């Protein structure tokens with residue numbers, strides 16, 4: 001999987017931390033510890049929006065997730081990626097899930113570890129994930145569904161070029177409570193060839 005992205009050291013404000021490259025890649029068998037470490041430091045800012053990253057999160061769950069990602073990918077059900085720096089250190093995660101093959105539609109999600117937020121990591125990852133979706137799958141539409149109160153995530157969706165389509169009432173259930181959510185969409189560029197399902201090696205042969 002080609003990674004890509006961008007050095008985030010070129011913003012106008014000086015950044016005291018060393019520059020590094022951000023890219024996305026499939027989870028690898030040795031990722032459980034790095035993922036666990038990244039998630040463990042991030043509970044405070046991720047848990048309100050993504051319930052899997054909770055105070056009881058354990059290494060075993062990270063390990064199970066890494067294994068599960070492989071089978072989900074092979075089955076064409078989800079495409080999950082680690083976001084990593086130039087040293088292959090996990091900075092967060094992103095992925096395409098809730099895929100509806102009949103409509104060639106997927107949900108796009110992301111999170112970034114506490115020590116790396118505010119450096120453009122999520123935006124770069126979303127842009128790379130979008131390139132993956134429109135070059136390696138036949139998906140036409142990617143949706144980002146963000147709780148109205150989650151301003152950082154809305155900013156990411158905007159910066160990554162997603163179109164704000166509106167607010168959906170009670171669209172997200174978080175910690176047992178319904179929340180209104182902003183719906184963003186990224187659409188396959190017109191010039192980008194539509195892959196036929198049997199051309200796409202990353203997903204199931206048939207729509208369901």
Ligand SMILES: CC(C)(COP(=O)(O)OP(=O)(O)OC[C@H]1O[C@@H](n2cnc3c(N)ncnc32)[C@H](O)[C@@H]1OP(=O)(O)O)[C@@H](O)C(=O)NCCC(=O)NCCS
Nearest residue numbers: 046049110111112117118119120121122123151152153155
């Ligand atoms: C949302 C999240 C992924 C952003 O990651 P990140 O790497 O910091 O994102 P970026 O640096 O690319 O961009 C963040 C932007 O949000 C802005 N931002 C951060 N906190 C903000 C806030 N409370 N209100 C408004 N904007 C905010 C930043 O200033 C930045 O915008 P800028 O570049 O114009 O200054 C990260 O905070 C996170 O993991 N949140 C918890 C999980 C989550 O919400 N996932 C999305 C679910 S829909």
